[in-house]
Amino acid sequence: MFTGIIEGLGTIHSIRSSGQGSRLVITADYLLENTRIGDSIAVNGACLTAVAVSGKRFEVDVSRETLRLTTLGTAKTGERVNLERALRLSDRIDGHLVAGHVDGTGQIRDRQAAGNSTVVAIGVPKSLSRYLIQKGSVAVDGISLTVNDCDDAGFTVSIVPHTGRVTTIGFKQIGAPVNIETDMIGKYVEKFMTGSKIETTGKGKAGSGVDMDLLAKTGFL
Incomplete structure (x- = not known):
């Protein structure tokens, strides 16, 4: 981690x-x-x-x-x-939890100066963009970044001067490929909400996921 x-x-x-x-x-x-x-x-x-x-x-x-x-x-x-x-349990988490399990790649599509920062636009396939939310977290080449805006075709992030100096995103140009790892929480939530079969510990039984009926029956609605 x-x-x-x-x-x-x-x-x-x-x-x-x-x-x-x-x-x-x-x-x-x-x-x-x-x-x-x-x-x-x-x-x-x-x-x-x-x-x-x-x-x-x-x-x-x-x-x-x-x-x-x-x-x-x-x-x-x-x-x-x-x-x-790797993270040690005694360390502060200044970014976000990154598994190091890259979901796929994107491509730098634009770089624009914005005050003292650089706004970088990155294109990704829809299979990855579905897990991105505005102001959510994403790892780009292992760098923890905050999503400014996003749509089905990609997202933008702001690179402050320090990040630009100490990581590769400071010198990668338009067209360069980058590794993308989306926030793992979104992937777990999707699996639960879509009713995917989840194996329980020990007895091998399967659950039916979370749906509106289950939430109503258990008092959440």
């Missing part, structure tokens, strides 16, 4: 095939203190497991599914990436 507050940037040092996936070697801009093999590190918002760590450099294996769903599938040597190590 992550917060979407990027710790720093890194550079992809090398990429090589590993089975049906890839092995990435990444050099961080900062010392990875207390990071060990097996720890989770979000790379552009995708949760990956460190399989080797030495100073500022670490290695991760990327599965075929992650390569398919994220921009890591088209990543190049020398590319700059956002990095965040």
Whole structure:
């Protein structure tokens, strides 16, 4: 679990095939203190497991599914990436809860100066835009951002100077692909409200979801 507050940037040092996936070697801009093999590190918002760590450099294996769903599938040597190590229970959550399970990709469609900030418009498929709400949270390349406006075709976010300086969104240009993770709460609510079968713990029975009749019967309406 992550917060979407990027710790720093890194550079992809090398990429090589590993089975049906890839092995990435990444050099961080900062010392990875207390990071060990097996720890989770979000790379552009995708949760990956460190399989080797030495100073500022670490290695991760990327599965075929992650390569398919994220921009890591088209990543190049020398590319700059956002990095965040996993949340500790004692940490403050300054962003929002980010699982590191990227839902898909979007594309930067516009960048416009707005006072001291930059408004970035990002296009996404309807399968992702359905989970976006105005003033809700979204992770873009692992960065926790607030949705300004949204419609079926995409959304806009405001990038303050600090975020622009310390993350990749400060220099990504129109047309660049970005990883998108929508707020997990919306996906759970949709599953409950649409009546999807939910397995209960222990006995394997299925529930029928939440509908208006159930809310009325239980006194919520």
